Amino acid sequence: MLEPNFEKGKGLIPAIVQDYSNGEVLMLAYMNREAWLKTLETGKATYWSRSRNSLWIKGETSGHFQVVKEITIDCDEDTVLLKVEQTGAACHTGYRSCFYRRITAGKVEIVSERLVNPEDVYK
């Protein structure tokens, strides 16, 4: 079976996460081989947390799980794209997407919707 080349990124590959229903890019996270296999096995997006150095089932704390609807792999086999059904907010700040700030000449604008107060989710 076609599998990402984890060696290229020293064991980790970036996974782009896109909303299956409307194409919005929600976040980018990293996967090691264990996270990759777990994602395939469970159908729930699972990553490797670089800050916590541990396997991270997205939503295990917040309840904001990602059900994987489609996986595509890039030409170099060192990046994957997950199309997911996102429950709640993808971003730990409470915004729907982690990419909630637009940079234009000299200023920053908020372009995503804040769905939840993170203090209500991460206790």
Next chain:
Amino acid sequence: MLEPNFEKGKGLIPAIVQDYSNGEVLMLAYMNREAWLKTLETGKATYWSRSRNSLWIKGETSGHFQVVKEITIDCDEDTVLLKVEQTGAACHTGYRSCFYRRITAGKVEIVSERLVNPEDVYK
């Protein structure tokens, strides 16, 4: 001005590239600070090629430039999302998107359109 934190990724951050017109994710590339500033200055997506170890104006060989329409930055400030107007194919294999292969249980399907023969573009 809000700028990505290049230090976190040892000088490089991932840039997700999305088609401005239809939301299709086209590719992922890397930027160092020079590439970031060049992109802002010129409005043409410019990356750092990890394989060639040099600044890479996307399209300089193929003619398949990317005109940047919007830049958003993620919560951790270590990933950017570019919405671009893509001329021709984003992928060096000739496909519109680098993510042209869908992985399903045990098999791989082609899900993007091959626009050009790479031999006609990279001479």
